[in-house]
Amino acid sequence: MKRIWFIGAVFACGCAAAAEIPDSCVCALRRALDSRAVWTMERRFAGSVRTLSTTGTVECVIGNRIEWKVLHPFVSSVSMTTNAMVFLDEDGERVKNLDDLPYYREIRKRTDSFARGNADAFDGLFEMNVDIRPDGVWSLEMKPENRAMRRLFSSATLEGNAKLESAVFKTKDGGISVIQFKELPRVR
Amino acid sequence: MSVRRIFAAFAVPVALAVVCASVFFCRSVRFKTSLYDIVGTSAETVPEAVREHSSCLVPIMVSSVDAAAARAAADDLVRRLPVNECASIRYRFDGSAFSTLLELCREHRAGLVSPHDERLLETAEGRRKIARAALRRYYASPVPPLLSPEEDPFCLTDGFVKSLPVSYSGWTQLDGVLTASRDGVFYILIIVELKREMADDPDALIAFKERLDEIFAEARKPSVSINVCGVPLHTAFTAGRCKTEINWLTLISTLFIVLLSTVVFRSFKWLPLLAGLLGVAALAGAAASLILFSTVHVMTFVFGTTVLGLVVDYSFHWLLQDGAECAKTRRNLIISFVTTEISLLPLLLSSLPVLRQSAVFLGTGLAAALAYVLVCYPRPSRCDHMSDSRPVRIPLAVPALAALILISVFGACRARFATDPAAIYRPSAELAESEKILAELSGLNDESCGFLVISGDGSLENLLERESSLGLSDAVPRLSGFLPAFERRMKNYENIVRLYAEHGDRQRENLGVGSLVTHPSPRPWQWNDVPAFASAFISGDNLLIPSAPAPEAELPEGVRFYHLKSILAGMLSELADETGVRLVISMAVMFLALLVLCRCRAIRVIFPSLAALLAVLGVLGFAEENVTLFHLLASFILLGTGVDYTVFLHNGGRAALKPAICSLLTSVVGFGALSFVSFPAVNAFGSVLAVGLPVAFFCALATVPDPEPATEHGASPIGLEVLFAVYRIFGLMVLHAFAGCFGFFMWLFSRDVRRASPSPRKVIAFTHSLADKLVVMANGSNMPVVETDGSSDARRFIDDVAAKRGVFVLSSHCGTVEVLSALGTCDVAFHAWMEFERTSVFNRFYLRHAKREKVTIHPISSFGPETVFTAGDLIDAGDCLVMAGDRGAGRKRKVRFGSGEIELSEGAFRFARALGHPVYFAACVSEGGRRYRAVIRRLPTENLDVMIKVYADVLYGVVSAYPHQWFKWERGR
Known part of the structure; x- marks a missing residue:
């Protein structure tokens, strides 16, 4: 459930600001919703002595699916389709029905709405702060308004130019996760 | 109307009003309004847990085909709701419930594991899988864990939270609100809980409903519908x-x-x-x-x-x-x-x-x-x-x-x-329709809407154990889903200790944390451990589970299923x-x-x-x-x-x-x-x-x-029988004493009798007279001794009677004329007539007990021609006829009576004259004991007026001499 929250939040964060952020940012986020990328995540929990590194790929097809694959250090994947969520790891495949995952349904609905051009689809979810550098690189910091979401992360910062390049999630207790995206050519 | 009565008439209501108000304010009387309270308060039948469960809840459903419009309308509605009357408004779950849950998990994390992890913890292979899955989660998922790796290196809390139901009775939490869909319509549920005192105050409820109607009218949009129901609104x-x-x-x-x-x-x-x-x-x-x-x-x-x-x-x-x-x-x-x-x-x-x-x-x-x-x-x-x-x-x-x-x-x-129940309670069509929608969206209907009530000795742990023993499906929302029973948590705790022993160090190294926080040993749940969001499962000291019907036989002790309609x-x-x-x-x-x-x-x-x-x-x-x-x-x-x-x-x-x-x-x-x-x-x-x-x-x-004739008011057949039995057993003396006492007490306790006779003497004399009448009728022993006054008219009367010339006696209500038959002069019979219905009690007694040798009373319904002929035959045969001259139906004649006047019945005098036999006035007055004195006067029959006048004069003489023996009780005397 949290995973869905989070994946949704990654997109929702940027989308929530769509009404007030520059067009370049909106374009980059919408592009991210219909693209394929390699990601690298560096995570450090509060009180931990070292950083956990993970790599993988993500593939989004607007109105169809979002597939988050982990390649290292464990191989696993989670796919969000229009009516289910499919988990695949060394324990096998597990399918969760849409009806059992109301948050997923909500996120899907909002994300699809955003992708269709509704800039207000994520309104009211985040308090945001936009910063655009002269070279066109934008930085979008978002703080969740929902207390339940704040339990997961205290702020999320998306950064990019024409494409979404990174996402940084910070937790209240000082933990941080930095995800770097590198877009791959689309395989049709 | 006397001043005293006027004062009392106004003072009594005022005093009662004061009493009422004092009682109302001094005693904390509670007023009940619910249907359950009409049919009974017995906890055996419908426990408080079920009765009180929904008595304060008002579910409001905001619906629209457009979810956003429904949400906007719901937001607007919630802002308008009157908060002063509400104990709570459950609408948007803004994370406080989630925070509470996490705090609970952090404090009691030993034992709080998902059913899936619970099974895995049982085996070494399972424990290895848990450790591995936790690593995957920490490494691979972009989602941060609920607790830090130091506190929860195996992600058990994440698993537990994930296993909790996200929908409740058909309502799914979506973006913090409870939602449901039906036929393309999107519903949002808002639950208003009224303050307890509101539920007991019908006036307050009426005012609340009116306020709610106003708010709905303001909040309702063209594409949005608002439905509301709940026991308080029905009330x-x-x-x-x-x-x-x-x-x-x-x-x-x-x-x-x-x-x-x-x-x-x-x-x-x-x-x-x-x-x-x-x-x-x-x-x-x-x-x-x-x-x-x-x-x-x-x-x-x-x-x-x-x-x-x-x-x-x-x-x-x-x-x-x-x-x-x-x-x-x-x-x-x-x-x-x-x-x-x-x-x-x-x-x-x-x-x-x-x-x-x-x-x-x-x-x-x-x-x-x-x-x-x-x-x-x-x-x-x-x-x-x-x-x-x-x-x-x-x-x-x-x-x-x-x-x-x-x-x-x-x-x-x-x-x-x-x-x-519908036969005695018909809700409004609007409320009933809303209730139907709510039931359908909640997956309930009349047949399936019931409650499992788990009662115990007040210990929360015992209740949770009973609830766990029911083996309910995980889909059924219940308290033990959030707060597993102590025994189960202890077992989990022991397995978690094994997990830490087997995989703790490696997990710590893989996650890069310095040390792991050890799990505290579980303790039994206390009532104050129950988080607010789970309070809906508790009613009083009972646990409540909305459930489908369960066979009574299969339920353990302390658990009962209640189907409200049944x-x-x-x-x-x-x-x-x-x-x-x-x-x-x-x-x-x-x-x-x-x-x-x-x-x-x-x-x-x-x-x-x-x-x-x-x-x-x-x-x-x-x-x-x-x-x-x-x-x-x-x-x-x-x-x-x-x-x-x-x-x-x-x-x-x-x-x-x-x-x-x-x-x-x-x-x-x-x-x-x-x-x-x-x-x-x-x-x-x-x-x-x-x-x-x-x-x-x-x-x-x-x-x-x-x-019934007025003359016999108070006459009792049983009383007469008792008197007669007293006479037969104890004799005349006792009968007189008995009758005297009866008369005295009647005078003493009856205001009417006292008004008719200011002195008890007359009443006692009357009861003595009745007693002697009984003796004569029965022709029994101790017959009264009757003597005449020795006048020439008396001697002539005795002669006429003895010679069987047939005499007509015009008697009166002075003394006891019936004892005349005891004069002992001859064996001539005396005949009298009484209206049977008018004196039915006495006549029935007479017919049962009288020997009718000397005195014969003829019960009649009216004095008609056949009575006249019978009377003529009897007097012609030499018998005596007795008829009262001072009372009777028909035309009345007023004559002088001392210094006043008296009304006499003219018919009796006319009849006496018409028969052509000697007519006498006779009155037998008591002189104490068994002794009677018969006053007898011959009445002139040539002229009716003279006859009546003589009668009145003689009667006045006797009445004056024996005022206490004139038994004329009619009004006006």
Whole structure:
């Protein structure tokens, strides 16, 4: 459930600001919703002595699916389709029905709405702060308004130019996760 | 009207109002409003847990085909809701519940694991999988864990939270709000919980509903619908509707009573007394209910208002009576009161609190009203035109009555009893529709809506263990899902210790944390551990689980399934049976009471009530209206009121007709108006009385008996038999002593007797006279010793009698003429005539015991030609005829009587003359003990006027000499 929250939040964060952020940012986020990328995540929990590194790929097809694959250090994947969520790891495949995952349904609905051009689809979810550098690189910091979401992360910062390049999630207790995206050519 | 009475008339209601107010403020009386409280408070039947569960909840559903529009409307609505009246508004779950849950997990994380992890923890391979899955989660998922890796290196808390249900009874949490969809319509649920004190205050609920309606009107958008339901709104709707209707009907009834009183009394002066009476009845009833019961149901006051319709009858009967008939009216009022109280008596023993309370209210109200009438009301002035004691007759009464009963029986056969709760409680169509939508969206219906109630010894752990032992599906929301039982947590804890021992160090290294926080050992749950979001599962000291029906046999001890509709239907069925039995008991007790009060007329007195009940049943049968508990309740009132009509109409003659009609009109208008009230319970009450009262009145009129003669008032066949037995066993002396005592006590305790005879001597002499009469009739031993006054007329009388010349004795009510037969001169028989019906008690006694050798009394219905011929034959044969000259029917003649005048019956004198035999005046006066002196005078028969004058003079002489032996009790002397 949290995973869905989070994946949704990654997109929702940027989308929530769509009404007030520059067009370049909106374009980059919408592009991210219909693209394929390699990601690298560096995570450090509060009180931990070292950083956990993970790599993988993500593939989004607007109105169809979002597939988050982990390649290292464990191989696993989670796919969000229009009516289910499919988990695949060394324990096998597990399918969760849409009806059992109301948050997923909500996120899907909002994300699809955003992708269709509704800039207000994520309104009211985040308090945001936009910063655009002269070279066109934008930085979008978002703080969740929902207390339940704040339990997961205290702020999320998306950064990019024409494409979404990174996402940084910070937790209240000082933990941080930095995800770097590198877009791959689309395989049709 | 005396100043004292005026003062009392105003002071009593004021004092009662003060008592009522004091009791209300000093005792913390709670007022109940719910349907459950009408049918019973027994925790055995419907536990508090179920009854109180939803009594404060108001579910509001905002719906639209457009989810965003529904959400916006819901947000807007929630902002407008009146927060002061609400204990809470459950709408958006903004994370506080989630935070509470996480805090709970952090504090009690040992043992709080998902069912999936619980199974894996059992084996070493499972524990390895848990450790591996946790690593995957920490590394691979972009989602941070709920707790830090130091606190929860195996992600057990994440697994536990993930396993909790995200939907509740068909409602799914979406973006913090509960939502559901049906037929393309998106619904959002808002649950308003009212403050506890609001739920017990119908006025506050009515105001809340009105406020809610206003808010809905403001918040409603074209594409958005708002549906609302819930027990508080049902109560508000019913209470509001009842209040409005009853206010109107009370106004109409009061105006009618005022109008009728004005027309009947032709004056407004009695209205304050009437108002005082109604006030006294209502206040006394309310005060008694408030004193005797700590919780009073509002329906008690609704039923209690019927006391007003009953007590107003007392006013009419008292104020419209003839002033000279006070004693009779008082007696009738007391009989009426006693019978009504008897009809209410079985209700006091009922298991229904409302019935007990209503019985106390009505019983006390009636008693207070009767006392008020007898003490504070003025004694009406004498009004001869109303003192008509002739019975009321209606043409074709018997055939009409027979037809009525036949039709009623036919209709009664079609009557059906209803135990469906809907028969006594009809919600508004709008609320019912909303309730239906809510039930459908929640996956419930009438058949599946029930509760499993788990009760125990107050320990939360025991309750959770019982709940866990039920083996309910994980999909069923319940408290043990959030708070697993201690035993289960201990087992998990032991497995977690193994997990840490086997994989802890490696996990710590892989996650890059310095040290792991050890899990505290679980402890049993306490009530204050229960998080607020899970409080919906708790009601009192019980756990509550909405559930499908469960077979009773399969449930462990302390767990019961309650299907509310079935419970209500069962309870209503039992209560209807119980009330039916009590109605029969009430009839039986009333019949016994009437046997004592009215003796052989008891059947006749109770018949109109029974016929009215039958007619009501018949009408309900023809109307295809189901008979409910409340129809039976109204039958108690009908039973009592029907007997009232009979008592007044049967005893009061035509004089009672006017007050009885007024009483009927006020009752029919007052009670009949209730049949227009939409609340079925009150409606049933009104229908029964509106139909039953006129039928009872008609039956009472149709069964009016022939009048009993006034002369025999108080005569008792049993009393005469007792006197005779005393005489036969103990002799004349004891009989005299017995009769004397009886007379003295009668004088002592009866105001009427004292008024008729200021001295007890006359009453004692009268009872002695009756005793001697008995002895003569029976021709027994210790016959009185009679001597004449030795006059020439006396000697001539003895000669005429001895010679069997046939003499006519014009007697009087002075002394005891019957003892004349003991003169001992010869064996000539004395004949007298008595109207059988007029003196039926005495005549029946005479026919049973008299030897009829010396005195023969001829019972007749009227003095007709055949009596004249018989009398002529007897006197011609030489017997003596005895007839009273100072009393009788027919034309009266006024003659001088000392310094005043007396009315004598002319017919007796004319008849004596017509027979052509010697006519004597005779009066036998007692001279103490067995001794009698016979005063005998020959009356001249040539001239009627002279004859009557001589008679009057002689009578005056005897009366003057023996004033205490003139037993003429009629009014005016």
